[in-house]
Amino acid sequence: MSKGRLEAFSDGVIAILITIMVLELKVPHGTDWAALSGFLPVLSSYVLSFVFLGIYWSNHPAGARRFADVKVSSSPRCVAVGPDS
Numbered sequence: 001m002s003k004g005r006l007e008a009f010s011d012g013v014i015a016i017l018i019t020i021m022v023l024e025l026k027v028p029h030g031t032d033w034a035a036l037s038g039f040l041p042v043l044s045s046y047v048l049s050f051v052f053l054g055i056y057w058s059n060h061p062a063g064a065r066r067f068a069d070v071k072v073s074s075s076p077r078c079v080a081v082g083p084d085s
Contacts, residue, residue, distance in 0.1 A: 007061060014057045021046060021053075 025046060028039045 010060055011057070014053060018050070018053060021049060 026039075026042075028035045030036075
């Protein structure tokens with residue numbers, strides 16, 4: 001298996017995670033700042049999660065460059081732990 005396929009698979013998994021996170025966002029019921037203040041802790045956790053996923057997504061090609069070729073037997077380890085292991 002080529003490392004391009006592993007990178008494409010990782011990109012797909014990250015895209016699915018981001019999509020699920022966006023679909024789970026709920027709209028606040030009110031239109032004033034008081035309604036938004038109850039939503040602020042949830043929104044901040046989503047923003048932090050997006051930042052962490054974005055950092056991982058932007059750095060994972062650097063880890064994949066260390067691979068010349070990916071053996072199928074090492075693929076579960078790469079998926080479970082990440083390409084930096």
